[in-house]
Amino acid sequence: MISSVKQGTRPMASWLSEGRLAAKVVVLLAIILAACIAVHSGAGSLVNVFVTGGMWALLAAGLALVFGVMNIVNFAHGESFMVGSYVGFYVFSPIRDYLADHPNPVLSLGAPLIGIAVAALAGAVLGVLSERLVLAPLRRRTKEGWIMNTFLLTAGISFILVNSANIVMTANFKGVPNYFDIEPVRIFGVRISVDRFAALLIAVVIIMAITWFLKWTRTGQAIRAVSQDETGAEMAGINLNYIHTLTYALSTAMAAAAGASLLFIFQAYPTVGHDPNFYAWYVVMLVGLGNVYGAVIGGFLVALLQTATQEFIGIAWADVVPTAVMILILIVVPSGIFGSVVKGVHEQS
Amino acid sequence: MSNHHDRQAAQGPAGALVQGLRRIGFSPLGAALFALLLLVPILPFFSNEYIIRWTIIGAFLAAQAVAFDFTAGFINVVPFGFAAIVGVGAYTSAIFSNTSLNLVFHPAISPWAGIWIGALVSGAVGFGLGVLTLRLRGIFAAVMSWFVGIALMGLARNMTWLTRGPSGMAPTTFFEETSNVPYLYIILAMLLVIYVTLNLITRSHIGLAFRAMGQNYDAACASGINPTRYRVMNFTVSSMYAGWLGGFYAHYVGSLTPTSIMDTSKTIEVLAIAYIGGRGSLWGGIVVAFPMVFLMESIRSHWTELPGIQFIIYGVLLILTMIYYPLGIAGIYGWVKKRLVPAVAK
Numbered sequence: 120m121i122s123s124v125k126q127g128t129r130p131m132a133s134w135l136s137e138g139r140l141a142a143k144v145v146v147l148l149a150i151i152l153a154a155c156i157a158v159h160s161g162a163g164s165l166v167n168v169f170v171t172g173g174m175w176a177l178l179a180a181g182l183a184l185v186f187g188v189m190n191i192v193n194f195a196h197g198e199s200f201m202v203g204s205y206v207g208f209y210v211f212s213p214i215r216d217y218l219a220d221h222p223n224p225v226l227s228l229g230a231p232l233i234g235i236a237v238a239a240l241a242g243a244v245l246g247v248l249s250e251r252l253v254l255a256p257l258r259r260r261t262k263e264g265w266i267m268n269t270f271l272l273t274a275g276i277s278f279i280l281v282n283s284a285n286i287v288m289t290a291n292f293k294g295v296p297n298y299f300d301i302e303p304v305r306i307f308g309v310r311i312s313v314d315r316f317a318a319l320l321i322a323v324v325i326i327m328a329i330t331w332f333l334k335w336t337r338t339g340q341a342i343r344a345v346s347q348d349e350t351g352a353e354m355a356g357i358n359l360n361y362i363h364t365l366t367y368a369l370s371t372a373m374a375a376a377a378g379a380s381l382l383f384i385f386q387a388y389p390t391v392g393h394d395p396n397f398y399a400w401y402v403v404m405l406v407g408l409g410n411v412y413g414a415v416i417g418g419f420l421v422a423l424l425q426t427a428t429q430e431f432i433g434i435a436w437a438d439v440v441p442t443a444v445m446i447l448i449l450i451v452v453p454s455g456i457f458g459s460v461v462k463g464v465h466e467q468s
Numbered sequence: 469m470s471n472h473h474d475r476q477a478a479q480g481p482a483g484a485l486v487q488g489l490r491r492i493g494f495s496p497l498g499a500a501l502f503a504l505l506l507l508v509p510i511l512p513f514f515s516n517e518y519i520i521r522w523t524i525i526g527a528f529l530a531a532q533a534v535a536f537d538f539t540a541g542f543i544n545v546v547p548f549g550f551a552a553i554v555g556v557g558a559y560t561s562a563i564f565s566n567t568s569l570n571l572v573f574h575p576a577i578s579p580w581a582g583i584w585i586g587a588l589v590s591g592a593v594g595f596g597l598g599v600l601t602l603r604l605r606g607i608f609a610a611v612m613s614w615f616v617g618i619a620l621m622g623l624a625r626n627m628t629w630l631t632r633g634p635s636g637m638a639p640t641t642f643f644e645e646t647s648n649v650p651y652l653y654i655i656l657a658m659l660l661v662i663y664v665t666l667n668l669i670t671r672s673h674i675g676l677a678f679r680a681m682g683q684n685y686d687a688a689c690a691s692g693i694n695p696t697r698y699r700v701m702n703f704t705v706s707s708m709y710a711g712w713l714g715g716f717y718a719h720y721v722g723s724l725t726p727t728s729i730m731d732t733s734k735t736i737e738v739l740a741i742a743y744i745g746g747r748g749s750l751w752g753g754i755v756v757a758f759p760m761v762f763l764m765e766s767i768r769s770h771w772t773e774l775p776g777i778q779f780i781i782y783g784v785l786l787i788l789t790m791i792y793y794p795l796g797i798a799g800i801y802g803w804v805k806k807r808l809v810p811a812v813a814k
Contacts, residue, residue, distance in 0.1 A: 192607055257791050266607045267546060271743065272790055274736055278783035282776035397618065404611055438622030442615045446600060449612065453603045 141452045149420050152427050160430055162309040168426045169419070170315045173322030176418025177377040178395055179402035180326060180411055181370030187409040188346040188366045191254060191269040195277035196399050197392025199374035201284060202245050203238040204387035207379025208293045210234040215295070231298040235321065235379040242375025246368035249276055254367070255360065277396075284389040294386025318380045325376060326415055329369070333411075342366055346409075374399075398425075401441060405448060407455025417457070493667030498751060505656060505758075509649045520648040526761035527655040528717065531662050533742040533753025535709040538666050540739070541748035542675065543702050544682035546610040548735055549597070549617025550710060555730030556593050557586035557711025558718040559624055559631055562639035565719070579642055583715025590711020591704050593620075598703030602696055605685070614732065621730040636725035639718045651720050658716060659754070662709050667750055669705070678702060679748075733779075740786040746798025756797055 157165050178196060185191050211234035218227050253272055261268075299313045333339040344352040345362045353359055377395070378385070385391050402421045406413035421441070428440045448456065489499050508514050508523050532554065540546045547553075561582035566574045577585070597616055601609040624631050631637060643650055669675055677698045680688035689695055718724050741760055745752025764778040771777050789796060 192611075253787055253791070260791060261794065264544070267544070267610070268790055268794075270607060270610065271546070271739065272787055274739070275783040275786040275790070278733070278736055278786075279780050282779040282783070285776045286774045286780075400611060401615070404608070404615075408608075435626045436622070439619045439626070442619035442622075445615055446612075449604065449608075450600070453608070 139456075139458065141448075141456050145420065145448075145456050146416075149423050152423055156423070156427055156430055163311075164426055164430065166309060166311050166315065166319075168422045170319045171425065172419030172422030173319045173326075174377045174381055174395070174418070175398050175402055175421055176326060176415045177322050177373050178399035179406075179414035179418050180329065181373040182399050182403050183406075183409055183411045183414040184342075185367055185370045186403070187411060188342055189254075189363050190265060191367070192266055192273070192408075193370070194270055194273040194396070195249070195280060196273075196370070196374055197394070197396025198277050198280040199242050199245060199371040199392070200378035200385075200395045201280070201387065201389065201392035202371075203242050203375025203378025204382055204385060204391055205284070205288060205293070206238040206241040206375065207234040207382045208295065208387045210237045211295060211298070211379075211382070227300065231317065231380075234382075235376055238379030239372040239376040242378075243368040243372040245375070246371030247364055249371070250364045250367040255363070258363075277392075281389050281392070288387075288389065290389055292386040292388045295382055297383050314383045321380045322377065325373060329373070330412075338362075338365070401445065405445060405455060406457045407459035409459055410455065410457050413455070413457030492664045493671075493751070501755075502656075502660075506653075509652065517648050520652055522761055522765055523758070524648060524652050524655050524720070526758040527652070527659050528713065529738060529741055529761060530754040530757035531655070531659040531713050532710065532738045533745060533757055534659070534663050534666060534750050535706045535713070536738050537742045537745070537747060537750055537753055538670070538709075539702055539706045540742060541746075541750075542670060542678035542682050543699060544606060545601070545699070546613075546739070547597075547703070547706065548610050548614035548732070549620065550613075550738060551732065551734035552617030552620040552730045553590050553593055553597075553707045553710045554714040554717070554734075555624060555726070556620060557583070557590040557714030558724055558729055559586075559637070559714075560589040560711070561586035561715035562637045562718045562724050563630060565640055566637070567640060568638075579640055579715075579719040583712055583719070586715035586718075587708045587712035590714065591708035594703040594705075594707020594710070595700060597707070598700035602699065617730065617732065617735070621726050624726040624730060631726075634725060634727075636723060636728075637718075638723055641722045642719045655716060655720075658713065662713075663750060663754065666705070666709075670750065674698070674701070682748075737782070740782055744785060744789045744796050746796030746801075749796075749798035752796050752798035 153165060153168070156168070178200065181199075182193055182196050185193050211230055214226070214230040214233065218230065253276060254269065257268060257272060258265075297312075297314050299317065301313045303310045303312045304316065305311075331339075333343055341352065341357045341362055342365070344355065344357060345359065345366075349359065352362075374395075378387075378391075385395075398421060402414055402417040405421065406417035424441060424444060425437065428434075428437055432440060486496055489496060494502065505523065505527070509520060514520075514523075532550070536547065536550055561579065564575050564577045564585050565579045565582040567576045568574065597613060600616070601612050604612055625633050627633070628635075642654070670678065677688070677693045680691065680693055681695055681698060685695065714729070717729065741757050742753045744760070745754070745756040764782065767778040767781060793799065795802070
């Protein structure tokens with residue numbers, strides 16, 4: 120049962136004052152947990168939490184956006200991450216080799232950003248192709264059992280993409296040791312590697328850009344209109360096909376950017392998207408399907424849970440503990456911590 | 469049901485045979501094809517170990533697809549952790565029949581008994597999953613099943629004192645000789661049992677309740693169907709058979725690792741077969757599994773320089789079916805029958 124159906128997305132701060140007890144309890148627990156981690160293993164782990172959290176936030180926000188606007192459950196989200204990783208590698212490595220012979224401070228600062236930007240572009244292209252070739256035809260044919268159908272269709276897409284990457288790129292890991300050749304910085308007495316800091320910064324910038332886009336531009340408002348009421352939006356003159364393709368492309372571009380910006384942690388290989396897919400889905404299920412702002416916060420929460428599991432229980436149980444937590448939470452709050460945003464009563468199965 | 473009246477006209481022992489077959493879920497054509505499967509080791513061209521092995525794999529996938537379709541096609545919940553439940557049965561059976569002294573636990577029960585224990589344990593997991601997902605609708609239940617599947621795989625990987633983790637186990641095989649033929653008859657018998665029992669269940673009032681829940685959950689509840697009882701029943705039966713099949717796999721292949729049997733991609737293989745065969749028809753998966761297995765194998769062996777290309781074709785077929793032929797092979801068969809029967813009757 121969906122216990123609360125909210126209209127579209129709401130400003131970020133309003134949930135603080137509203138009465139979602141589960142959300143408040145969880146955030147409180149998270150703060151306590153973060154403090155425990157900081158005491159146990161130093162502030163460095165907290166920085167890792169933020170970096171990982173930023174990545175999960177990017178991925179989960181894209182997933183939630185696609186669900187909120189198009190009611191599509193995207194199982195191939197991790198593959199956008201993989202494509203971003205590969206493109207980032209193949210754009211950055213040649214520049215890096217060039218820089219080894221012709222040192223250029225401006226270029227060496229900009230090269231990773233170029234790689235990430237091109238990766239985002241490639242992700243957008245992938246999104247447009249997937250949407251036009253697979254999802255739009257399904258939408259034209261039948262809307263019955265839509266949610267489950269898209270889930271399985273995107274599972275098929277994921278299968279195809281992973282195996283294509285395996286053939287074209289081979290299963291070798293392709294990575295870079297670091298993006299920036301700068302010494303780690305000291306902020307508040309904590310040593311942070313510049314790569315991680317840059318990744319976090321990029322994630323925050325992209326999320327803020329998306330938020331601004333959704334709130335203040337006409338196209339962004341059109342996207343929110345479609346997520347609230349498709350028929351009404353169409354009557355207001357919004358081109359549904361365009362909005363659908365744009366939203367999907369945005370989501371894949373965000374995932375690809377995440378993939379490229381974390382190349383120094385996650386090397387590029389065909390199944391690299393498997394874990395990000397799992398965690399993005401975890402976040403989205405935890406906070407409630409379709410809730411974009413909740414997904415952003417949830418990304419950091421899940422990263423916290425992950426790090427806590429690693430620190431206190433051991434890295435081998437990284438698969439089991441999150442699922443156990445999810446089971447507990449879903450038993451108590453089936454619609455997720457921050458509430459689901461599911462469009463249309465008829466499409467609930 | 470005009471078909472029923474038409475066929476009552478067939479008299480004599482042939483008519484009685486056809487009626488008997490229909491009662492257990494076989495059309496004459498289906499029964500003939502199944503008999504063909506039983507004769508594979510005797511047929512001249514097909515009687516080499518290579519073909520028999522692939523027929524066994526096909527039957528294994530077909531049986532899984534039937535159990536999968538029992539949940540996905542009827543109560544409309546896609547059990548995305550299906551492969552993990554098969555794996556639980558496989559590992560349970562392997563552990564209970566373990567004879568090596570490397571592991572702490574070596575009861576050394578015969579594999580023939582082990583597979584039943586595997587079925588029971590998997591059934592318990594299915595029962596738990598059914599209870600867990602009671603408050604979750606369609607997609608949420610499917611994703612929950614996926615998470616539980618991943619957690620189970622993680623457990624199998626980490627409990628190395630029980631399962632030897634990623635190094636895998638080497639369970640004792642059913643027979644000591646290396647011929648594939650007895651295994652073929654075992655899996656075909658299992659396939660028959662699974663198909664007939666599930667077909668009988670779905671044709672009873674229980675199956676009607678399943679279909680009602682699958683098509684419109686709220687209306688079914690309003691009509692007095694207890695969703696708890698039926699969902700849990702469905703999950704338990706489907707998982708029991710999954711574990712049973714897992715036990716067969718463990719003692720046929722003789723080697724078991726967490727990723728080789730519990731990975732999500734294995735669920736997608738079974739899912740593709742069940743969907744291309746036609747959801748809600750139990751026999752669709754059987755008809756599709758065998759050609760699919762041989763097609764995939766011939767593609768793989770033909771294009772060895774492109775590893776994994778058969779999976780790409782798998783994915784493309786799944787997508788094409790879901791967009792353009794959502795009713796699958798069973799739907800096409802039904803469409804053809806509707807066109808042909810009036811023509812034949814004239």
